[in-house]
Amino acid sequence: MSTVTKTNLKQRLQALITGTQKHTPNGQLTFGGATHPVVDLIKSLQGLIDAIDAVGPAQAAYKASVQSMRNAKSDVYPLVQAYVDYLRSLNGQDVATLADYGLLPRKGTGKKTVTVKAAAAAKSAETRKLRGTRGKKQKADIKAAAPAAPAKSS
Numbered sequence: 001m002s003t004v005t006k007t008n009l010k011q012r013l014q015a016l017i018t019g020t021q022k023h024t025p026n027g028q029l030t031f032g033g034a035t036h037p038v039v040d041l042i043k044s045l046q047g048l049i050d051a052i053d054a055v056g057p058a059q060a061a062y063k064a065s066v067q068s069m070r071n072a073k074s075d076v077y078p079l080v081q082a083y084v085d086y087l088r089s090l091n092g093q094d095v096a097t098l099a100d101y102g103l104l105p106r107k108g109t110g111k112k113t114v115t116v117k118a119a120a121a122a123k124s125a126e127t128r129k130l131r132g133t134r135g136k137k138q139k140a141d142i143k144a145a146a147p148a149a150p151a152k153s154s
Contacts (some may be wrong), residue, residue, distance in 0.1 A: 006052050013045050020045075 048079045126144035
Protein backbone atom coordinates (compact mmCIF):
# COMPACT_ATOMS: atom_id res chain seq x y z
CA MET A 1 0.00 0.00 0.00
CA SER A 2 1.52 3.31 -1.00
CA THR A 3 1.58 6.40 1.14
CA VAL A 4 -0.52 9.29 -0.13
CA THR A 5 1.60 12.42 -0.28
CA LYS A 6 0.55 15.87 -1.43
CA THR A 7 2.42 15.31 -4.70
CA ASN A 8 0.83 11.90 -5.30
CA LEU A 9 -2.61 13.24 -4.48
CA LYS A 10 -2.20 16.21 -6.83
CA GLN A 11 -1.10 13.88 -9.64
CA ARG A 12 -4.08 11.58 -9.07
CA LEU A 13 -6.51 14.50 -8.98
CA GLN A 14 -5.01 16.03 -12.13
CA ALA A 15 -5.30 12.66 -13.90
CA LEU A 16 -8.96 12.44 -12.85
CA ILE A 17 -9.58 15.91 -14.26
CA THR A 18 -7.77 15.09 -17.52
CA GLY A 19 -9.62 11.80 -17.95
CA THR A 20 -12.97 13.37 -17.14
CA GLN A 21 -12.41 16.21 -19.64
CA LYS A 22 -11.33 13.72 -22.31
CA HIS A 23 -14.09 11.12 -21.93
CA THR A 24 -16.96 13.12 -20.44
CA PRO A 25 -16.44 16.75 -21.42
CA ASN A 26 -20.00 17.79 -20.51
CA GLY A 27 -23.11 16.34 -19.04
CA GLN A 28 -23.65 14.58 -15.76
CA LEU A 29 -22.32 11.51 -13.99
CA THR A 30 -24.27 9.47 -11.49
CA PHE A 31 -22.31 7.74 -8.76
CA GLY A 32 -22.42 7.43 -5.01
CA GLY A 33 -26.19 7.76 -5.02
CA ALA A 34 -26.12 11.25 -6.53
CA THR A 35 -25.91 12.97 -9.89
CA HIS A 36 -22.89 15.22 -10.41
CA PRO A 37 -22.54 17.74 -13.23
CA VAL A 38 -19.09 17.29 -14.83
CA VAL A 39 -18.33 21.01 -14.49
CA ASP A 40 -18.98 20.91 -10.73
CA LEU A 41 -16.97 17.71 -10.35
CA ILE A 42 -13.97 19.27 -12.09
CA LYS A 43 -14.32 22.44 -9.98
CA SER A 44 -14.30 20.35 -6.80
CA LEU A 45 -11.20 18.40 -7.86
CA GLN A 46 -9.41 21.61 -8.90
CA GLY A 47 -10.41 23.22 -5.58
CA LEU A 48 -8.63 20.43 -3.71
CA ILE A 49 -5.54 20.86 -5.89
CA ASP A 50 -5.56 24.61 -5.16
CA ALA A 51 -5.89 23.90 -1.41
CA ILE A 52 -2.93 21.52 -1.56
CA ASP A 53 -0.88 24.17 -3.37
CA ALA A 54 -1.73 26.71 -0.67
CA VAL A 55 -0.31 24.50 2.10
CA GLY A 56 3.38 25.06 1.23
CA PRO A 57 3.37 28.85 1.56
CA ALA A 58 1.16 28.62 4.66
CA GLN A 59 3.62 26.20 6.29
CA ALA A 60 6.52 28.49 5.40
CA ALA A 61 4.69 31.48 6.89
CA TYR A 62 3.90 29.48 10.03
CA LYS A 63 7.53 28.41 10.45
CA ALA A 64 8.68 32.00 9.95
CA SER A 65 6.17 33.18 12.58
CA VAL A 66 7.32 30.56 15.07
CA GLN A 67 10.96 31.50 14.51
CA SER A 68 10.08 35.18 14.95
CA MET A 69 8.34 34.37 18.25
CA ARG A 70 11.35 32.34 19.44
CA ASN A 71 13.71 35.19 18.56
CA ALA A 72 11.53 37.71 20.39
CA LYS A 73 11.29 35.41 23.40
CA SER A 74 15.05 34.92 23.57
CA ASP A 75 15.53 38.70 23.38
CA VAL A 76 12.86 39.63 25.93
CA TYR A 77 12.89 36.70 28.36
CA PRO A 78 16.03 37.81 30.27
CA LEU A 79 14.38 41.21 30.75
CA VAL A 80 11.17 39.57 31.99
CA GLN A 81 13.08 37.34 34.40
CA ALA A 82 15.07 40.27 35.77
CA TYR A 83 11.86 42.28 36.21
CA VAL A 84 10.14 39.42 38.05
CA ASP A 85 13.19 39.01 40.30
CA TYR A 86 13.13 42.77 40.99
CA LEU A 87 9.42 42.69 41.87
CA ARG A 88 9.87 39.74 44.21
CA SER A 89 12.85 41.34 45.94
CA LEU A 90 11.00 44.67 46.24
CA ASN A 91 7.74 43.16 47.58
CA GLY A 92 9.12 40.18 49.48
CA GLN A 93 6.28 37.99 50.76
CA ASP A 94 3.51 40.58 50.17
CA VAL A 95 1.06 38.18 48.51
CA ALA A 96 -1.51 40.86 47.62
CA THR A 97 0.95 43.11 45.77
CA LEU A 98 2.63 40.20 44.00
CA ALA A 99 -0.80 38.88 42.96
CA ASP A 100 -1.43 42.22 41.20
CA TYR A 101 1.52 41.32 38.98
CA GLY A 102 0.35 37.72 38.57
CA LEU A 103 3.18 36.42 40.74
CA LEU A 104 3.48 34.21 43.79
CA PRO A 105 6.02 34.71 46.56
CA ARG A 106 9.17 32.63 46.42
CA LYS A 107 8.87 29.20 47.92
CA GLY A 108 10.68 28.51 51.16
CA THR A 109 13.89 26.52 51.17
CA GLY A 110 12.19 23.52 52.78
CA LYS A 111 14.97 22.90 55.31
CA LYS A 112 14.99 19.43 56.84
CA THR A 113 14.77 19.04 60.58
CA VAL A 114 17.52 17.39 62.60
CA THR A 115 15.27 14.39 63.26
CA VAL A 116 14.67 13.81 59.53
CA LYS A 117 18.39 14.13 58.78
CA ALA A 118 19.28 11.67 61.57
CA ALA A 119 16.72 9.14 60.31
CA ALA A 120 18.08 9.45 56.74
CA ALA A 121 21.66 8.95 57.95
CA ALA A 122 20.68 5.88 59.98
CA LYS A 123 18.80 4.36 57.04
CA SER A 124 21.76 5.07 54.73
CA ALA A 125 24.19 3.39 57.12
CA GLU A 126 21.93 0.35 57.51
CA THR A 127 21.53 0.04 53.71
CA ARG A 128 25.31 0.15 53.21
CA LYS A 129 25.79 -2.54 55.85
CA LEU A 130 23.16 -4.80 54.23
CA ARG A 131 24.47 -4.38 50.70
CA GLY A 132 28.01 -5.33 51.54
CA THR A 133 30.34 -5.94 48.59
CA ARG A 134 27.83 -7.28 46.08
CA GLY A 135 27.38 -6.37 42.43
CA LYS A 136 25.25 -3.47 41.18
CA LYS A 137 22.16 -5.56 40.41
CA GLN A 138 22.19 -7.30 43.78
CA LYS A 139 22.71 -4.00 45.57
CA ALA A 140 19.78 -2.38 43.81
CA ASP A 141 17.38 -5.04 45.14
CA ILE A 142 18.27 -4.41 48.78
CA LYS A 143 16.76 -1.57 50.79
CA ALA A 144 16.99 -0.94 54.52
CA ALA A 145 13.84 -0.75 56.55
CA ALA A 146 13.05 2.66 57.94
CA PRO A 147 14.51 3.02 61.45
CA ALA A 148 12.10 3.13 64.35
CA ALA A 149 10.88 6.61 65.10
CA PRO A 150 12.43 8.09 68.25
CA ALA A 151 10.10 8.10 71.22
CA LYS A 152 8.65 11.48 72.03
CA SER A 153 9.10 12.70 75.55
CA SER A 154 6.30 14.63 77.16
